[in-house]
Amino acid sequence: MTAITGVGTYAPRFRITAEAFEEAWGQFHAAGITEKAVPAADEDALTMGYEAATRALEAAAVDPSSVDWLAFASSRPPEAEEDLTARLGAMLALDESATRQLFTGSTRAGTRALWAGMDAIGADATAGLVVAADAPKGDPDDGVGHAAGAGAAAFVVEPGGPAEIVDRAEYATPYPGTRFRNTGEDETRGLGVTQYDRAAFTETVGGAIDGLETDPDPDAVAIQAPDGKLPYRAAGAASVGTDEIQAAATVHELGDLGAASVPVSLATALEDGFDSVLAVSHGSGAGADAFVVESSGEVPAETALEGGDTLSYAEYLRQRGVVTTGPPSGGGAYVSVPSWRRSIPQRYRLEAGRCPDCGALSFPPEGACTDCGSLVEYEPVELPGTGTVEAITTISQGGAPPEFAEQQARSGDYAAAIVALEDEAGTGSVSISAMGTDAAPEEFAVGERIETTIRRVYTQEGVTRYGFKVRPAE
Numbered sequence: 001m002t003a004i005t006g007v008g009t010y011a012p013r014f015r016i017t018a019e020a021f022e023e024a025w026g027q028f029h030a031a032g033i034t035e036k037a038v039p040a041a042d043e044d045a046l047t048m049g050y051e052a053a054t055r056a057l058e059a060a061a062v063d064p065s066s067v068d069w070l071a072f073a074s075s076r077p078p079e080a081e082e083d084l085t086a087r088l089g090a091m092l093a094l095d096e097s098a099t100r101q102l103f104t105g106s107t108r109a110g111t112r113a114l115w116a117g118m119d120a121i122g123a124d125a126t127a128g129l130v131v132a133a134d135a136p137k138g139d140p141d142d143g144v145g146h147a148a149g150a151g152a153a154a155f156v157v158e159p160g161g162p163a164e165i166v167d168r169a170e171y172a173t174p175y176p177g178t179r180f181r182n183t184g185e186d187e188t189r190g191l192g193v194t195q196y197d198r199a200a201f202t203e204t205v206g207g208a209i210d211g212l213e214t215d216p217d218p219d220a221v222a223i224q225a226p227d228g229k230l231p232y233r234a235a236g237a238a239s240v241g242t243d244e245i246q247a248a249a250t251v252h253e254l255g256d257l258g259a260a261s262v263p264v265s266l267a268t269a270l271e272d273g274f275d276s277v278l279a280v281s282h283g284s285g286a287g288a289d290a291f292v293v294e295s296s297g298e299v300p301a302e303t304a305l306e307g308g309d310t311l312s313y314a315e316y317l318r319q320r321g322v323v324t325t326g327p328p329s330g331g332g333a334y335v336s337v338p339s340w341r342r343s344i345p346q347r348y349r350l351e352a353g354r355c356p357d358c359g360a361l362s363f364p365p366e367g368a369c370t371d372c373g374s375l376v377e378y379e380p381v382e383l384p385g386t387g388t389v390e391a392i393t394t395i396s397q398g399g400a401p402p403e404f405a406e407q408q409a410r411s412g413d414y415a416a417a418i419v420a421l422e423d424e425a426g427t428g429s430v431s432i433s434a435m436g437t438d439a440a441p442e443e444f445a446v447g448e449r450i451e452t453t454i455r456r457v458y459t460q461e462g463v464t465r466y467g468f469k470v471r472p473a474e
Contacts, residue, residue, distance in 0.1 A: 002118040003161030004293065006060020007267040007301045010051035010133075011151040011254055013438060014038040015307035016316045021146055024313040030147035032228015036255025038311060039135045039150040041319055041410035042437055042455040044078040047466070048152035049133035050091050050454050055302035056154035057092070062127060064093045067156075069125035071113035073103040073132040075259040076181075076188070078464065087466065088131065091348045091454050093382075099125060107134075107179070107224060108283025109259040110153075115289060117157045118165055128157040134258030137187055140322065144179070144188050147227050149255020151305070153263035162297040163270055167214045171207030172287030175200035179226070179284035190284070200286040201230055206237035208280060208290035216292050218278035220244055222265035224288075225251035238280060248277065254305065264305075266293065271301035321410050333403060337463050347467035348454060350385055350421065352430055353378025361423060361430035383430075385452035386473065387421040390431060394441040403458045404435075415441040419450055419470055438471035449473035 017035040021028045030036075039048070049072060057064055072085045085100035101116055103109040110132030117128045133152030138144025178200045181188040190197065205223065209216070221244045223231040228251050232242050248269040250257070257264055262281040269277045270293070279291040311319065345351035346364045353365020356379055360371035365378040395416050400408035408414060415436030420429040436444055437455050444450070450470040457465045 001164045001166065002121045002157055002159065003165070004155050004163040004270065004299060005158045005161035006056050006062065006156040007270055007299060008052045008055025008057070008059055008154045009152065009264055009267045009303040009305055010048050010055065011037040011305045011307070012039045012043055012048070013308040014040060014311055014319060015309065016311045016313070020311070020313045020316070025141055028146055029143040030227050030255070032252060033147055033255055034252055035307070036147070036149035037151055037307060038316055038319055040437070041321070041407050042457075042469070043150070044456060045074040045076060045133040045135055045152070046078050046084055046088060047455050048135070048150065049074070049088060049131040049154070051304065052133065052152035052154040053088070053092055053129060053131045055304065056129065056156050059300040059302040060156035061300070062156050065095055067094050067127050067129045068098045069117065069120045069128035070094060070098055070100045071103060071117055071128070071130045072100075073109035073113040073130070073259050074134050075104060075107050075109055076134055076136055077104055090344060091466070092129075093349050103259075106283035106285065107226070107258045107261065108281045108287055108289060110261070110263040111279065111281035111289035111291065114155065114263070114291065115168065117155075118168065121157050122159045126159065130155045130157060132260040132263040134260040136256055136258040137320070138189060139187050140317075142189065143192070143227065144190065144256070147256040149257050151250070151254050151257045151260050151264050153260055153267040155263070155267070163293050163295045163299045165291055166294050167212045167216070167292040168290065169208050169211030169213075170287065170289050171204050171211055172285070173203065173207070175284070175286035178286055198230065198233060200284070201282055202234045202237040204286045204288035205234050205280050205282055208288035209238050209278070212290055212292060214292060216276070216278045218244055218276045218292070219274040220247040220269040220272070220277050222248040222262050222269055222277060222279040224280065224282035225249065225261050225265070226256050228252050240278065247272075247274065250305070267301065267303070268305070270295065270299040271303055273298065318410055318412075333401060334460065335465070337461065340465055350383040350452065350468060352381045352383050352423075354381045359428065361428050363421070363430045363432050381423060383421045384424050385421070385468070387419045387429060387450055389417050389444055389446050389448050389450055390420050391418040392416075392441070392444045392446060403460060407456070407458060413441050415439070415444045417444060417450075417470060421452075434468065434470045436471065437469040443472055
């Protein structure tokens, strides 16, 4: 039977409170939400999915090269047409031959991916990774926009383990107009007919639960949460209690997580040690998935859902790119997409080279050895992504190169550093330049420890370049 053997979660550090919205608009349309997570200017569903996936793999103690099935789910992927599992797989160092599936188009996409993983494991794969990440976006003055949060969850799934998916069912019936985003539109919206939306939610959620072969008696319920009240209004139709819904709820502090809503709540419930969890998603259209997860032991988990920086409403609009100065015209360094692709092993996986003559590290692994001058074929070495700050400066408004200017206009000042990245044995290091993220420039200091992550670097020709950045080590 398919089981969850490790979970990882992630939410951006930025938060905005309901009070900040009320001060700006005179009201707040997202009932039951006290604050929500806000993606930074260099974050999107792909980078958040990467963060959650690395944590899930670490929690399950699974080598990425052994994962032979990958799913990525998002109702709002950063590219409308591109198979992002190729980029995600490369970021995680999965084998190029691993089977991959992309799920989008609905807030139900996360559970659709988990459903597909159940069918794949044991039949075509031995270890799978299901990743759901989302950052919904609505009109600045409607319920979808006010509720829209950001976050990600990932699950390692294998034939057996501590948390088994023992039952599942789905239900669908047409309710057009409940929540939609037309082709070419940037913002999700709905018709705003309260009774109609509530009927779609309660009928599909109740129908999926009624379709289960077992009669669930869950300790916690991870249910789709477009706001902080609708899940509780469906308690009767779902035949569950509000206390069980509250036990797994993340919407009150993170907001509407779209396709990641149920996955993040499910991961949280498993981390908290609940023995029986009912997970129920809802997607407009409308349809629902229901899963019963039974745990026989502790589920390994690595989570990062805590916020650290509260934004004003103006700062929130800036981070989301609603108000910026725009990119400067002309200038800047140009790196073609083919050239960038050739450097992916360095930008994603920190692939350095070790000189076979003297043992020194080189990054990137090309040219003569900087220590002994030998012209050799380097031995490939993947750096673990930890090190120390050697030099630091701050890039302020007007100081960013043109290709970084638009992101700088959104994020504000950022750190640029020279860091010494170590090899896995800790016996050698190599100095490289890197952009800072996840912290204000003053939080970086010479001699302090750092770790790497992957974020958006910049966009040219409509193609986003992703690569490593550094942040203070946890």
